[in-house]
Amino acid sequence: MAHSGINVLFSGSNFDRLLVGLWTSIWIAALSIIIGLLIGTIFGVLRTMPNKIIRCILRVYMEIFRILPSVVLLYLVYYILPRSLHINWPGTWMAVLAFSLWVAAEFSDIVRGALQSVPLAQKESGLALGLSKMQLFLYVLLPQAFKLELPATINLATRVIKTTSILMLISVMDVINVGQQIIEANNQKFPTGVFWVYGLIFFFYFILDYPLSVWAKSLMAKQK
């Protein structure tokens, strides 16, 4: 009986259900990363601008996200939206909101750091060619910064993927939540099922994240 626990994965539609759960985690991560990168780029560029007030506000914004665990962020959105702002969104949307804001905060810092490390001579030679400030950003600074920031961005993405594991806390039907339901429903039939279900989820996360972190590492080695 014990060794047949693995069959829990393939009994009924269990495996398909886990994949559907995984897909939920993946699209929430992907969407949050995309939205977060867009907002983060804007924030990061603004943080290199001379306006002190904007810089200060965005700095505080970034520091708040540095201080708070993502679990807390998720709950802040989960409770504040419906109870204080009376916005009733599904859990998945709330998760996307929380993660996007978090990615934006972290990415703004990556963008700022990268922009500031583009050599001054590059900016000056761009301006000397008669580029406007906007053109300078679009054609000179951002492309160069992009190369510098890519490894850190990939690492951020791996963290977002891992962080989707907390979705279950706000009852999103993610891979872990589905896994728990399968474990509970099959507890009698497959007492060791818990091992296999969590093992499979562990493996899912690993195959999502490992290639990304290998990629980031090889990019970093090239830059050295």
Place this chain on the structure above:
Amino acid sequence: MTEEILKVEHLNKFYGDWQALHDISFNLKKGEVLAILGPSGSGKSTLLRTLNGLENYKNGEIVFHGKKVQPSPKEWQAIRQKIGMVFQSYDLFPNLTVMQNILLAPTKVQKRDRAEVEQEAHHLLKRVNMDQYADTYPRELSGGQQQRVAIVRTLAMKPEVILLDEITASLDPEMVRGIEDIVKKLSENDHMTMILVTHQMNFAKRVADQVLFLEKGRIIEKTPCEQFFTEPQSERAQQFLTDMDF
């Protein structure tokens, strides 16, 4: 009559498929100063690094004191205590003071008595006018001062041969002379055997006994110093000296 200290025979060195050194052979007598000259990329640094076991070589022999050096890390570790090397970028250990930099290898690698080495270190530092900086960290020193310490660090190992790779290349012009003087004195007073790589022809002319002219990883000529600068044997060396405004 003078004793031969280092001999290189038919040395070939590859980086991947690409051959950096072709059939290098020469020898070095005790007390001799050999300058390796040649255009950038000709393999000067590669040759020096090979002589210190920092690069491996495909075939050929390096003979030290009549004994063939086995190309194993262990053997090279022992040889390096007798063949010191000073680099262009000084490379003092930034986390150690001047004195600690000097003491490290003699006490930890050679396991010599600390007090004795320290006394010697002070003596060497005095010779290069650096004794007052014994407890200073490298970051507080100028390039020229750091290079002097690097030379002392190598001397403290009591090497029989010193390899100098463009040791004045990163220095301000006013610092160069002082370093050159130190090398000159090492040769005249201590009869130190040295191989130096430099782009400064005056430096080579001042201190070298022999010149080894390299191009594209090959020895073009080996000529006594005086003669090399007045009447080099090869056209390429002539061209090189003209290009160097010499």
Place this chain on the structure above:
Amino acid sequence: MDWTIIQQALPAYGHGFVLTVWLSLVGIIGSIIVGVIASLLQYFKTPILSQIATAYVELARNTPLLIQLFFLYYAFPVIGWRMSSITAGIIGLIFLGGGYMAEGFTGGFQGVTDSQINSGEALGMNRFQLARYVVFPQGFALSMPALAANVIFLIKETSIFTVIAIPELTNTALDLIGMYYRSNEYLLMLVIGYAIIMIPVILLLNWLERKVRYGAFGD
């Protein structure tokens, strides 16, 4: 905002706060120890052990703490390894953190320049002397930023412990919210609780980073 609610909840938050700090401390120290060991095994390329270390580092870094905890706390009892939630939490955090720390130290060792290593070699140092006198002192200094980031990360990761019902800060807040259906006060206290821990830690780490960097490289 109801101040009496905040007042009444203070003792519970106090407990949660202390537990979060304590678990973080144990987790960080354990992670550093495991990280040092794993990175040394990798550095010296010890046969078999270094491959195990590498596999461990990759597993720890590329999977979420939450699933690591579920494994320890829910799956292991099935094969007879039963442990308290606190034990599971500490083991999980050290498993995770050890991987991150090892990666940080390895990055530091690799950051030591070739020319520094050459100059050590030219002084006749063997592999161990080179490691002991050149690579480690400079490598650990270089890994300080990664170490600082990991410390901050690990403290925040203790919030995940709520999933195995360890009554740390986050769990305390969630419990109270669930019981009394007041979220604003309890969330505010939660945020302040983390701020009280994180702000001094971040300032301390910044200071330490500068100090170590200056001590080792002077800039």
